[in-house]
Structure formats: C-alpha cells, structure tokens
Amino acid sequence: MQRGRLIDACVDLVLSRACAGCQVLGTTLCPNCWAAMAQQVGLHPMRTPWPVATGARYENLAKAAIIAHKEHGVRSLTAPLGTLLAGAIATLTRGPTLLVTIPPHRRSVQARGADTALLIAQRAARVLSRAHQPAQIQPLLRRGLDNGKHVGRTALQRQAAIDGAFQTRPEQIAKLKNFAGYRIIVVDDVITTGATTQEAVRTLAAAGVQVAGVAAVAGTPARW
C-alpha cells in the first residue's frame, strides 16, 4: 500500500469511530447530534420560481457529517444523510417522486471512489419508498462542459462556470411517459448559492421537463 493511501486508511479508521458532529467515540453519528440535525428540515427561503427544501442547515453538525461522508469516505453516514434528504423531499411533495441528481465532476468521482451525492439520493429514495412515497432516481442529466469545481469561487464566478454545465439525456427523458403522476425533484447534497441546481432546473425546463422543486441534504443559512 502506498504511504498516502495508508495514511488515508488510518484517517478513515479514526474518523469512522468518532461522531462526525461531536467526536464522541464509538459511532459515526451519535444520537444527540442526529436529533439536533433532524429537527432542522424545512423550506429554504431561496427566491426561485420553484420551492427549495433542505434537510438541515449547512453548518456545524450537518457540515461535518457531509464532509466526512464526501471527503473522508465515512460511508456509514450515507444512511442519516439520506434520511435528511428524504425529509427535505417530503416537505415538497408526498406523492410519487422521481429524483434527478446533479451529475458529478469526473475527477471528484475518481478521487472519492463514488458519486457520494448519488449514494445519499439512493438512500433517500429507499427511505421514501418505505414510507409509502414511491421514489426512484431518474438520471435525466449528464455533464456537458466541465468547468471545474466551485470551491473558492464567488457567486458570480460560479454562475459563469455553471452556464451550460449540464445536458439532458434524451433516452432517459423518453422514459418519463412511464411515470405519469410522478413529480420531479432535483436533488443535491449542499445548496450554497443555488447556481448548480438552478442550472439543472433550467436545463430540464429547456427540454420540456417540469421540475416541482429542489431538495438538498443541507443548505447554507439564507442570504437571498
């Protein structure tokens, strides 16, 4: 094993034994931190023509859990994060739902070994389906231009980078005729400026796909 990978593996081992929120040992998310996170679900005050809901605020606990899941590979957090996303989706609609995830950057998937947002969305779909709200992933989007990651960019720079970032997948859109009565929700792990999900909704609308809302595991405190 390469030295870097060995260190990564050790970090994973330590992180996977501590609560992502408060670092108490023995669990990746302790009951207290989970309870605090799970009561933050609700509509987000983003000014968009469609409703936006988040499972938690992207600060402290949820931020730590999402980063541990995304950047440190703590996959046991897929379940609680998926449950948070399911709560956000259920805030928007209680009927049958198709979830459209944001296509990841190829380099992110290579670095993380998985599309972590997709893992969370798949879990959310299972949570909803078990609660008698049929839900499944429908991959309507793929990446078009790949203008790199958003970290460190201003809202304006993000918007410029995201224009044209997605394309629809016609073969998937053709399948929508089999899902009469399903509402389409765009899902993501974190909403910050909202530029990414807005571009996803715009891309789908341009292909004649009506989106009922946007849901995320967590969102930054409102600044809109």
Ligand SMILES: [Zn+2]
């Ligand atoms: Zn904790």
